[in-house]
Amino acid sequence: MTEPSFRPEQSDLTDRATASGATIFSGVTDPAAEPAEQMLLHSSAARQGGRLPATTVDEAALFPLLQNAYGFGRWHSWCRTDKGSSNISWFVQTDAGMVVLRRSHNLKTVAGAQFEFALIEHLRGLGYPAPPVQRTQDGAIYVQVHGVLHMVMGLLPGRAYDPADPAQLEAAARGLGRYHSIVSELTPTGEPKRSSSLASLGQFGQENLYAAVNVVLPLLPTDSAAAVTRDAHYLVDRMEQLNVGLGQRQKDMRSLVIHGSYGQSAVLVDGHRLTGVLDFDRSAHDLLALDLAYALRSFCREVPIRHNGPAANPDLCRTFLRHYRSQAAPLADADLAALPEVFQAQRLVVIAKKCQNLLTKQAIVPRQSKDALNFALLLQRECARVRWLTHNPFPITEDA
Structure with missing residues (x-):
C-alpha cells in the first residue's frame, strides 16, 4: 500500500533551533509517494475561519532564517507586494533570481498548505499557468516559523490585469x-x-x-x-x-x-x-x-x-x-x-x-x-x- 505523500507527524518534520531562539519546522514530502497527492486532491481541508490580530513582521530576523532554509544563495533585497488582504507577500531578489515569498495568515493549516501544493502540482502537470512552489534544501514545501507557514513561489511572467481591455x-x-x-x-x-x-x-x-x-x-x-x-x-x-x-x-x-x-x-x-x-x-x-x-x-x-x-x-x-x-x-x-x-x-x-x-x-x-x-x-x-x-x-x- 502506498504511504501518504504528506506526513504531519513530528518525525517527518525537520526541527532546527536558530541562534535567535526561533524554531523552524519544514514540511517534508516523500518524493517516492507523489501519486498519493491525487488522493489528497479528492478531500480538501476546510479553510479555518477567524483571524488572530495581526502582528508586526520582524523581517530582519525572519529573512535570514528563510535564506538558510532555501537553496537560493543570498537574499539581497525584498519588497512587499501591494496586493493581498489575508496573506503578506514579498518579491525577493536572490543569487538564483527573483522569487515570491508568501507569509500565510496566522490560521492557515498544514493540511491547507498540502492541499494547495497538490493542486498546483496537478495544474502545472497539465500545462496550466500556476506558480511553481519552490522546495527547501531538505525537500520541504513550506517553512513554519513561530507557527506561521511560509511558502516560496517561482515568479511568473506577465502584467497586472487591465479592466479597460x-x-x-x-x-x-x-x-x-x-x-x-x-x-x-x-x-x-x-x-x-x-x-x-x-x-x-x-x-x-x-x-x-x-x-x-x-x-x-x-x-x-x-x-x-x-x-x-x-x-x-x-x-x-x-x-x-x-x-x-x-x-x-x-x-x-x-x-x-x-x-x-x-x-x-x-x-x-x-x-x-x-x-x-x-x-x-x-x-x-x-x-x-x-x-x-x-x-x-x-x-x-x-x-x-x-x-x-x-x-x-x-x-x-x-x-x-x-x-x-x-x-x-x-x-x-x-x-x-x-x-x-x-x-x-x-x-x-x-x-x-x-x-x-x-x-x-x-x-x-x-x-x-x-x-x-x-x-x-x-x-x-x-x-x-x-x-x-x-x-x-x-x-x-x-x-x-
Whole structure:
C-alpha cells in the first residue's frame, strides 16, 4: 500500500533551533509517494475561519532564517507586494533570481498548505499557468516559523490585469473555464458534503453576527447602535433564507475544487494572453456557482462601484460566460438560476467572516470605539448591498 505523500507527524518534520531562539519546522514530502497527492486532491481541508490580530513582521530576523532554509544563495533585497488582504507577500531578489515569498495568515493549516501544493502540482502537470512552489534544501514545501507557514513561489511572467481591455476579459474567462475543466475530474470521496460557504450562513454564523453586535453596541453612540441592531436583524433573516433556499437546491448544483478568489488581482497577462493564475490558498471543494459569481463580480463589475447597485454588468457577464464556455462544460441550468442568490450569499459570507474575526480578536484584545465604528460602517455598507441584490435580482444567462 502506498504511504501518504504528506506526513504531519513530528518525525517527518525537520526541527532546527536558530541562534535567535526561533524554531523552524519544514514540511517534508516523500518524493517516492507523489501519486498519493491525487488522493489528497479528492478531500480538501476546510479553510479555518477567524483571524488572530495581526502582528508586526520582524523581517530582519525572519529573512535570514528563510535564506538558510532555501537553496537560493543570498537574499539581497525584498519588497512587499501591494496586493493581498489575508496573506503578506514579498518579491525577493536572490543569487538564483527573483522569487515570491508568501507569509500565510496566522490560521492557515498544514493540511491547507498540502492541499494547495497538490493542486498546483496537478495544474502545472497539465500545462496550466500556476506558480511553481519552490522546495527547501531538505525537500520541504513550506517553512513554519513561530507557527506561521511560509511558502516560496517561482515568479511568473506577465502584467497586472487591465479592466479597460476587452481582450483581457476574454482571456480571463477562458482561464477560469480551463481551470474548471481540469478540476472537474477531482470529485470528492464519500457522500456529498454541504457547501462550507453556505454552512457559514446557518445557526453558527447567525449567532456570531449577534455576538459581534453585542460586543460593539456598548461602544457606539445611541443612533449608531440602533442602526446596527436593525441591520443585524435584516442580515440574519437573509442568512436563514439563503441557508435554507440554496441548501435545498445544492443537490442540483455542481461542486468541484473552486479557485476561491479568481478575480482581477489573481491573474497575470501578457498582451491578450493569460500567463499566470495566482492565489490558490482559498481553493477547496465547493459550489461552482460560488467561483463563477466571484469572477463575474470582479471582472464584470460596474464602474464606479456603488453600494446600492448591481454586483456586475449583465452585458459583460454574458461576454465572460461565452468565453468561459469555450473551455468548460456547459453550465447547468441550476447553477445559472442560482447566481442571483449566490451573489447575495457571497456578501453574507463576507459578513460572517468579519464577525468571526471580530470575536476572535475580542477574545485576545478588547475592541475599542474605532473598531466598533468600523464594524457599524461595514454592516451598513453590506446591508445596503444585500438589500439591493434582494430587491433587484437580474438573471444571468449564457445567451449573447
